[in-house]
Amino acid sequence: MSDCVSAPRLGAEFFDRPVVEVARDLIGCTLVHGPTSGTIVETEAYHQSEAACHAYRGPTPRARTLFDSPGTTYVYLSYGVHSLFNVVAEREGTGAAVLLRALAPLDGVQTMRRRRGRNGLGELCSGPGKLTQALAIGLKHNGIGIATGPISILARPGALQGLRVAESRRIGISLATELPWRFTAAESPFLSK
DNA sequence: CATGGGATTGACT
DNA sequence: GTCAATCCCATGC
Numbered sequence: 001m002s003d004c005v006s007a008p009r010l011g012a013e014f015f016d017r018p019v020v021e022v023a024r025d026l027i028g029c030t031l032v033h034g035p036t037s038g039t040i041v042e043t044e045a046y047h048q049s050e051a052a053c054h055a056y057r058g059p060t061p062r063a064r065t066l067f068d069s070p071g072t073t074y075v076y077l078s079y080g081v082h083s084l085f086n087v088v089a090e091r092e093g094t095g096a097a098v099l100l101r102a103l104a105p106l107d108g109v110q111t112m113r114r115r116r117g118r119n120g121l122g123e124l125c126s127g128p129g130k131l132t133q134a135l136a137i138g139l140k141h142n143g144i145g146i147a148t149g150p151i152s153i154l155a156r157p158g159a160l161q162g163l164r165v166a167e168s169r170r171i172g173i174s175l176a177t178e179l180p181w182r183f184t185a186a187e188s189p190f191l192s193k
Numbered sequence: 194c195a196t197g198g199g200a201t202t203g204a205c206t
Numbered sequence: 207g208t209c210a211a212t213c214c215c216a217t218g219c
Contacts, residue, residue: 044200052200062215080212082201099200129201139214172200192201195219206208 007154011147012071019045019089019096024183026087028156028163031103033135036111038103038125039160040153041185042192044170046086048095051175055095065143066095073151075132075142082129083138087146087153101128101171101182103135104190127192 007030015022023045030037048055048066054076055066065074066088074086074097086097103125105112112124112134125131132138137151146153156163164186169177171192184191 046200054200057216060216076200077212077214079199079201080214084200086200101200127201170200174199196217198216199214202211204209204211 007157010153010155015070015087015089016091019047019098020181022089023098024165026098027165027183027185028160030154032154033137033151036108036135037106039106040100041104041188041190042102043183044099044101045181046097050179052173063095066097067093071146073141073144073146075139077139083132084128085132085137099128102126102190102192103131104188122189126190
């Protein structure tokens with residue numbers, strides 16, 4: 001198989017599995033929006049059964065999207081400043097999603113530099129708020145299908161099949177911090193700080 | 194209806 | 207190391 005052929009787009013069925021599996025398997029896949037894309041190097045899983053998840057208190061107006069069908073996007077505003085991008089996992093009616101926390105920039109690097117107001121490759125997508133700014137993902141992209149909409153995820157390319165994935169505890173939360181639900185591409189220089 | 198906090202970032206001491 | 211920005215939304219009266 002040649003890596004010159006782009007990897008297939010992930011369908012909704014990829015996300016119709018336990019959210020922790022989905023989070024781990026998204027490492028090495030490619031997030032694409034228009035001319036910009038990057039390799040996913042850091043993710044976190046969130047599930048309605050633990051208190052750090054927005055779905056913990058049921059389908060409130062904000063968390064409603066989390067209970068939608070697998071493969072639906074969940075975008076919300078953090079600290080009144082940053083849009084954070086998630087993809088809903090598990091069957092419809094279960095509140096669970098994977099937060100994308102960092103990418104290794106691939107295409108459209110100049111566009112990312114302009115949107116971010118930063119030049120360093122390591123400053124473009126190395127955080128959940130940074131990658132949405134670099135890829136121009138905002139609240140208007142909440143609740144759309146990752147399998148058919150303008151934002152897509154491509155399967156892990158052959159060259160990355162041997163990628164080593166590390167697990168650790170989630171970052172930036174105060175509840176359920178003991179769960180090892182953060183996944184990273186081992187030794188990637190593009191992880192969040 | 195009023196209030197408080199947050200799955201972050203960047204600037205500054 | 208500290209801290210403000212900025213606003214949606216969950217909660218409580």
